[in-house]
Amino acid sequence: MGSSDDAATARRPTPLDPYPRPRPAGADGAAKPYPPELGTDAIAVLEGRTFVLSDALGDVPTGSVGGLVHDDTRFLNRWELSLDGTRLSLLKSRAVDYYSAAFYLANTELPGLRANTVAVRRFRFVGNGMLEQVAAVNSGLDAARIELRLSCGTDFADLFEMKGTVRDRSQQITCRPGDGSRSLRFGYAVDGFNVACTVRVVRDTILDAASLKPVGETAVRVDGDSLVWDLDLAPGQLFAALVRVDLERDGVTLEPMHENFGEQQQISEGPLKRWLEHAPDIECDNADLNAVLDRSIVDLAALRIEGTIAGEPYVLPAAGLPWFMTLFGRDTLITCLQTLWAGPDLARGALHLLGELQGTRMDEFRDEEPGKILHEIRHGELTVLGEKPHSPYFGTADATPLWLILMSEYWRFTGDDAFVRERWPRVLAALEWIDRYGDRDGDGYVEYATRSSQGLGNQCWKDSWDGVQFHDGRIPYLPIATAEIQGYVYDAKTRAAELASQVIGDDDFAGRLTRQAEQLYTRFNRDFWSPDRGGFYVIGLDGDKQPIDSLTSNLGHLLWSGIVPPERASVIASHLMSDSMFSGWGVRTLSTSDRGFNPIGYHTGTIWPHDNSIIALGLARYGFRDEANRIALAQLEAATHSAFRLPEAFAGFPRVHAGFPVPYPTACSPQAWATGAPFAFAKVMLGLDAHDRQIRLDPWVPDEIGRIQISNLPAFGVHWDVEAHGATGYARLAR
Numbered sequence: 001m002g003s004s005d006d007a008a009t010a011r012r013p014t015p016l017d018p019y020p021r022p023r024p025a026g027a028d029g030a031a032k033p034y035p036p037e038l039g040t041d042a043i044a045v046l047e048g049r050t051f052v053l054s055d056a057l058g059d060v061p062t063g064s065v066g067g068l069v070h071d072d073t074r075f076l077n078r079w080e081l082s083l084d085g086t087r088l089s090l091l092k093s094r095a096v097d098y099y100s101a102a103f104y105l106a107n108t109e110l111p112g113l114r115a116n117t118v119a120v121r122r123f124r125f126v127g128n129g130m131l132e133q134v135a136a137v138n139s140g141l142d143a144a145r146i147e148l149r150l151s152c153g154t155d156f157a158d159l160f161e162m163k164g165t166v167r168d169r170s171q172q173i174t175c176r177p178g179d180g181s182r183s184l185r186f187g188y189a190v191d192g193f194n195v196a197c198t199v200r201v202v203r204d205t206i207l208d209a210a211s212l213k214p215v216g217e218t219a220v221r222v223d224g225d226s227l228v229w230d231l232d233l234a235p236g237q238l239f240a241a242l243v244r245v246d247l248e249r250d251g252v253t254l255e256p257m258h259e260n261f262g263e264q265q266q267i268s269e270g271p272l273k274r275w276l277e278h279a280p281d282i283e284c285d286n287a288d289l290n291a292v293l294d295r296s297i298v299d300l301a302a303l304r305i306e307g308t309i310a311g312e313p314y315v316l317p318a319a320g321l322p323w324f325m326t327l328f329g330r331d332t333l334i335t336c337l338q339t340l341w342a343g344p345d346l347a348r349g350a351l352h353l354l355g356e357l358q359g360t361r362m363d364e365f366r367d368e369e370p371g372k373i374l375h376e377i378r379h380g381e382l383t384v385l386g387e388k389p390h391s392p393y394f395g396t397a398d399a400t401p402l403w404l405i406l407m408s409e410y411w412r413f414t415g416d417d418a419f420v421r422e423r424w425p426r427v428l429a430a431l432e433w434i435d436r437y438g439d440r441d442g443d444g445y446v447e448y449a450t451r452s453s454q455g456l457g458n459q460c461w462k463d464s465w466d467g468v469q470f471h472d473g474r475i476p477y478l479p480i481a482t483a484e485i486q487g488y489v490y491d492a493k494t495r496a497a498e499l500a501s502q503v504i505g506d507d508d509f510a511g512r513l514t515r516q517a518e519q520l521y522t523r524f525n526r527d528f529w530s531p532d533r534g535g536f537y538v539i540g541l542d543g544d545k546q547p548i549d550s551l552t553s554n555l556g557h558l559l560w561s562g563i564v565p566p567e568r569a570s571v572i573a574s575h576l577m578s579d580s581m582f583s584g585w586g587v588r589t590l591s592t593s594d595r596g597f598n599p600i601g602y603h604t605g606t607i608w609p610h611d612n613s614i615i616a617l618g619l620a621r622y623g624f625r626d627e628a629n630r631i632a633l634a635q636l637e638a639a640t641h642s643a644f645r646l647p648e649a650f651a652g653f654p655r656v657h658a659g660f661p662v663p664y665p666t667a668c669s670p671q672a673w674a675t676g677a678p679f680a681f682a683k684v685m686l687g688l689d690a691h692d693r694q695i696r697l698d699p700w701v702p703d704e705i706g707r708i709q710i711s712n713l714p715a716f717g718v719h720w721d722v723e724a725h726g727a728t729g730y731a732r733l734a735r
Helices: 271-278 287-302 329-342 345-356 399-414 417-422 424-438 483-504 507-527 554-561 566-576 609-621 625-642 672-686
Strands: 043-047 050-054 067-070 073-076 078-083 089-097 100-106 118-126 129-138 144-153 173-178 183-190 193-208 214-216 220-223 226-233 237-249 252-254 281-284 304-309 312-317 689-691 694-696 707-715 718-725 728-733
Touching: 043 089, 043 100, 043 118, 050 118, 050 129, 067 237, 073 193, 073 237, 078 118, 129 144, 129 226, 144 183, 193 226, 226 237, 281 287, 287 304, 287 329, 287 625, 287 672, 304 345, 312 329, 312 345, 312 672, 329 345, 329 399, 329 609, 329 672, 329 707, 345 399, 399 417, 399 424, 399 483, 399 689, 417 424, 417 483, 424 483, 483 507, 483 554, 554 566, 554 609, 566 609, 609 625, 609 672, 625 672, 672 707, 672 718
Parallel strands: none
Antiparallel strands: 043 050, 050 067, 067 073, 078 144, 089 100, 100 118, 118 129, 129 237, 144 226, 173 183, 183 193, 193 214, 193 237, 220 226, 237 252, 281 707, 304 312, 689 694, 707 718, 718 728
16 A cells, blocks of 8 residues: 555646656655664554554654654654663563553663663553653662653644655644643644644652552653653662643544553444454464464454444444554455455445545545545645645545445345445446546546546555556556456446345346446456466556556456456466465565566565455465465464564565565554455455355365364354364354
8 A cells, every 4th residue: 555645647637648647766655664763663552543653762753753643643753751861771662452562671871870770661552642651760779860851742743744844833833831840731723723732740759669659759840842850769769650641633632541551441332342242253273373363353453443424333444553544445445355254344334434435526636536435534734724635535446346346245244235225326326436437538447547736646556656567667657447456347347236136126237237247357358468478467558558568466356356267267376376476475566577576665576465365365266275275374474473463565575585574664564454364364265255145165274274163253143153174164053
């Protein structure tokens, strides 16, 4: 998933320049690395729409990409703890829960104070704000007189600015002490946008480290934008403080949600609570698969977005931490497709919310068109004031057919005719968008080209500036029709025909949709097939209808959609599992035989778990079960090298070069469709499907996994028990 400030091609189309050109090679736009202040061991914690990204010490240095962020606004861009004006040294730190982290530190060598005399501990809890527990204990034989300083600051940057240039708001930002000099309040207000945050010392005291009984008092003081404690700690004495950060936006105050590790989450009644309560119990002989699925369930909860729209509550996953803690069309829809068998509420929420936000008018700045499903929505200052088009932004060509596919799959797993009927006008609008607006030139294919001055150049899933390129590395002209989008459209129309017939009772319309899908199938297999390299599907057609002849992982998406004739499937499977595509850890986004291949290029050689889950589903659809399992096993093993969590992407280096997968430098983690991938891999092994109010099983479970048991799988308003081992298994109503 590329960043949405990745503006596309320099000019808007005119009669003399019908195909605006994507950014040239070397242009800014790919994901940027963390500045040196944070490093690759940066620690992130999140809860809902709030996250903190810090370095391994727990600090956020000014000028870094870190900070405390809520709803796309950075409320703190500086949060540094120092002892006698010196940074502390790291003993150990890590995230504990998704909303908490612990940092164990010590003093460096200082005048009159030997190194490691004062041990410092920071516990951090995030959610609608932040709580931080700070403790310092004198482990030496002599008294220690020290200054402990917590330096704070804010730039109230929009998230879009955090990875680039942040505008100077200092003249509009206020900073003042309060509560008897026990707090600092930062505020920023312009017409239409009003935010503030308060850093408050809730309590601070000196204790006996052994008994934890109070033995003295201390007083915090405000020094500029810092909270300072002047401490005189006898041997064995402990200083402890609790600091709270409250956030405000447009007069609404948000208070921190957590203050202890592993505490029982207070989840209100609603879709998330139902999803967690009704999620099936999964037990496998393979402990790694158990651990990966357990971690994925927790991460889905961490990434959740909740709310109510049009009188109906919803819960669905945000796209990923740190840059995409918001609603995305493509990412959310694919995540829901991956996880649907574990519970329908996430899919229902996504369909409902995205349907309510469906495009209704022509708006070039936002790339909006009637019937179109959005790409991304943001809430920061630049969007609120109309400088960015993300209110929402509609620059994606694949979210609309994916929304139709999810609508069908949700219905197949639930039999919820009423839900489909209520949204049938939106289904018709989405189909109308495909034919009227998606097909820009009437050739029967969905193409994309931004009309916005700040729009994305590539509007497929490989949406970085060089994500789509020719075999020789050239960047194609817009508009572009990528292959996988045509597959999605074929699948969407086939499924919509089923809904039209079985839910709406309109057989005439169903017949028209079926004929359109068949015509697309024939046309696509003529125009996108290349006899080169033993035969393969090109990634797309450019603005001049020239085949974009690179060999990519999108081949697997075509298998998933069913647009590949059976006689060509074995050729596609061979390409995907060849040494040039399959690294040993997964299928690369681009073949090593293409000139633009880069093992750490965002979409030009890296390995994406969500991409591999779709490929595995596609291979399984055409009967290549061993190949699908090979991908699944490789990905699950990769997760064991990152605390049982699959990251957004990792490098495309061959597995033979190392015994571990190499992380992509700025991968989101957790990231929704990577989190959903293990559910898809389990589905591949089980051959799990739902249709005609029946759970269907066609297992092909590899020996490495052993037995898979699922209790209380929700479908059609009842629960099912599923068990499989090897090629045998059953699915029956739960007792």
